[in-house]
Amino acid sequence: xxxxxxxxxAAALPVATSLAREAGALLRxxxxxxxxxAHKGTIDIVTxxxxxxxxxxxxxxREAFPNFRLIGEEGSRTTAAEAAxxxxxxxxxxxxxxxxxxxxxxxxAVSIALEHRGDPVVGxxxxxxxxxxxxxxxxxxxxxxxxxxxxxxxxxLIASLLATGFPYDLTQRExxxxxxxxxxxxxxxxxxxxxxxxxxxYVAAGRLDGFYERPLNAWDIGAGALIVREAGGVxxxxxxxxxxxxxxxxxxxxxxxxxxxxxxxxxxxxxxxVVAESTVPPGIx
Numbered sequence: 080x081x082x083x084x085x086x087x088x089a090a091a092l093p094v095a096t097s098l099a100r101e102a103g104a105l106l107r108x109x110x111x112x113x114x115x116x117a118h119k120g121t122i123d124i125v126t127x128x129x130x131x132x133x134x135x136x137x138x139x140x141r142e143a144f145p146n147f148r149l150i151g152e153e154g155s156r157t158t159a160a161e162a163a164x165x166x167x168x169x170x171x172x173x174x175x176x177x178x179x180x181x182x183x184x185x186x187x188a189v190s191i192a193l194e195h196r197g198d199p200v201v202g203x204x205x206x207x208x209x210x211x212x213x214x215x216x217x218x219x220x221x222x223x224x225x226x227x228x229x230x231x232x233x234x235x236l237i238a239s240l241l242a243t244g245f246p247y248d249l250t251q252r253e254x255x256x257x258x259x260x261x262x263x264x265x266x267x268x269x270x271x272x273x274x275x276x277x278x279x280x281y282v283a284a285g286r287l288d289g290f291y292e293r294p295l296n297a298w299d300i301g302a303g304a305l306i307v308r309e310a311g312g313v314x315x316x317x318x319x320x321x322x323x324x325x326x327x328x329x330x331x332x333x334x335x336x337x338x339x340x341x342x343x344x345x346x347x348x349x350x351x352x353v354v355a356e357s358t359v360p361p362g363i364x
Contacts, residue, residue, distance in 0.1 A: 128180065147169055147193075150168065152171065155171065170298050170301040172191075186272055188205055192302040211223060213283065215309035217309070221309040231285040235336065236265045237267070239288035241290065242282075242287050244275055275290070275295055275299040276299060279303025280306055282331050283303075290330075293329070319337070
């Protein structure tokens, strides 16, 4: 990596941090108030707060880095021509945990990642209800409110606490249900609290020992994956292979339980006969 690239990434972090805090303040002000809710699927929803937070973030990023690619959960995109000419791209989830937010359940976050040719290199996740800001730059370690964090030292599943999530498509929950049963029978518990970004940061901070989920999108996991990696964690696909930001799945955990988690996933998939296909969402370059 050149000095110029190092400087660029270092400059990107405070911009992402400031915008995440601004968007988080907007969400904090609006939680508990009357929301405009639209449906993207049977249980996949979007609120006016999602849209407002994304507009705030996008405006700030485009002003600071006009030549970068950009993709946001609520529809913000660069053109195909712009995307083809830019090595760096922002990946934004203005409100990870929309269902929680819409119900007044105070567990959600703003997630902003910068990726370089598909590899996350800057990540910020902000929880406005706890005023907790998780951040990382590739090669620089991970922090929580400016203090270094590290994954847990767990070496066995039976001593571990995990987290996961379930597909919005109710017809695709067979595999996730089977995995939750399998892991729940071999760990201290499996949590499902509705924010992949925060789950990943909790792994990075040692609050959780592992997190797995599919299908997910790049904006759900881009920042969190980097933060886990920089906190000393392992981030891979379900089968233990290389992590793909646009591959729709993630397994992130303490190094001491990675092999065991891969083995449980593989055995559960064999037993259930369920193997989900990995697809890249339309419009992602």
